[in-house]
Amino acid sequence: MILDNKTIIVTGAAGGLGRAFSLRFATEGANVVCADIADASETVSLVKAAGGSALSLKVDITKADSTNAMCQAAEDAFGGIDGIVNNAAIYAGIAMEPFHRIDDAEWDRVMNVNAKGTWQCCKSVYPYLIKRGGGSIVNIASASILEGNPFFAHYTASKGAVWALTRSVSRVVGEQGIRCNSITPGYTMTDASKGLAGDPEAFQKNYDYSIQTRAIHRAMEADDVVGTVLFLLSDDSAFLTGQNLNVDGGCINY
Numbered sequence: 001m002i003l004d005n006k007t008i009i010v011t012g013a014a015g016g017l018g019r020a021f022s023l024r025f026a027t028e029g030a031n032v033v034c035a036d037i038a039d040a041s042e043t044v045s046l047v048k049a050a051g052g053s054a055l056s057l058k059v060d061i062t063k064a065d066s067t068n069a070m071c072q073a074a075e076d077a078f079g080g081i082d083g084i085v086n087n088a089a090i091y092a093g094i095a096m097e098p099f100h101r102i103d104d105a106e107w108d109r110v111m112n113v114n115a116k117g118t119w120q121c122c123k124s125v126y127p128y129l130i131k132r133g134g135g136s137i138v139n140i141a142s143a144s145i146l147e148g149n150p151f152f153a154h155y156t157a158s159k160g161a162v163w164a165l166t167r168s169v170s171r172v173v174g175e176q177g178i179r180c181n182s183i184t185p186g187y188t189m190t191d192a193s194k195g196l197a198g199d200p201e202a203f204q205k206n207y208d209y210s211i212q213t214r215a216i217h218r219a220m221e222a223d224d225v226v227g228t229v230l231f232l233l234s235d236d237s238a239f240l241t242g243q244n245l246n247v248d249g250g251c252i253n254y
């Protein structure tokens with residue numbers, strides 16, 4: 001199995017993409033640490049029901065104490081850490097407003113979790129990956145940074161920061177055999193995405209548009225993202241670092 005005997009932390013694992021990552025990594029032999037500010041125990045139950053190994057942790061990725069404790073708990077439970085998928089973010093419930101209608105507090109909230117929180121997780125996990133003799137960090141950005149999306153500029157800017165952070169981090173951690181890459185998923189049918197548009201008519205419009213503007217004309221599901229992240233965690237991508245892989249079914253509108 002691709003991740004046999006590896007321990008992988010997935011932040012934002014309570015549902016959506018984080019749950020899909022957790023389920024697949026466990027199937028590939030990993031011990032999965034399912035970390036979220038929300039309760040991730042349902043994800044852990046699903047992993048265990050499928051015969052996998054997982055641990056649920058309550059974590060706020062914006063707080064150093066919390067992300068440090070997450071890494072220590074992972075090491076205590078499974079003996080070390082081989083990788084982290086920095087997936088937690090403010091995405092669900094973001095208002096689809098243009099940049100000039102976003103207020104200060106909302107800008108700070110989104111940047112704090114998505115950009116600073118991702119940085120905080122990279123910082124906390126780094127010594128553990130060094131101790132392990134190498135590892136892989138995968139940051140979840142968003143294809144919205146390529147698209148010129150007229151809405152949620154704070155979210156788009158925060159994910160641009162995640163991309164830029166990835167390149168900086170990769171330059172530092174490479175010395176210790178650690179890789180850092182990002183992915184930019186397209187519009188994926190998680191519960192968070194379904195709720196984003198506000199009403200069913202607006203959702204249908206977004207849904208149809210996303211399908212029309214892809215080379216692969218169908219809806220994108222969480223499982224469409226999982227394989228690329230698995231590859232970035234695995235030794236098959238051993239010489240790939242500082243890169244972004246865009247996983248969006250071939251969008252043609254940017």
Ligand SMILES: NC(=O)c1ccc[n+]([C@@H]2O[C@H](COP(=O)([O-])OP(=O)(O)OC[C@H]3O[C@@H](n4cnc5c(N)ncnc54)[C@H](O)[C@@H]3O)[C@@H](O)[C@H]2O)c1
Pocket residue numbers: 011012013014015016017018035036037038059060061062086087088089090091092113117140141142143144184185186187188189190191192193
């Ligand atoms: N679904 C999409 O279309 C899409 C597209 C591109 C990128 N993404 C990104 O993929 C990731 C997952 O998206 P999703 O659709 O599953 O959304 P989601 O809202 O279900 O997942 C985000 C998770 O992060 C957690 N979280 C929020 N703040 C946190 C904090 N401070 N500390 C710890 N956990 C926190 C939430 O509780 C939630 O479980 C996000 O980074 C999102 O920006 C999603």
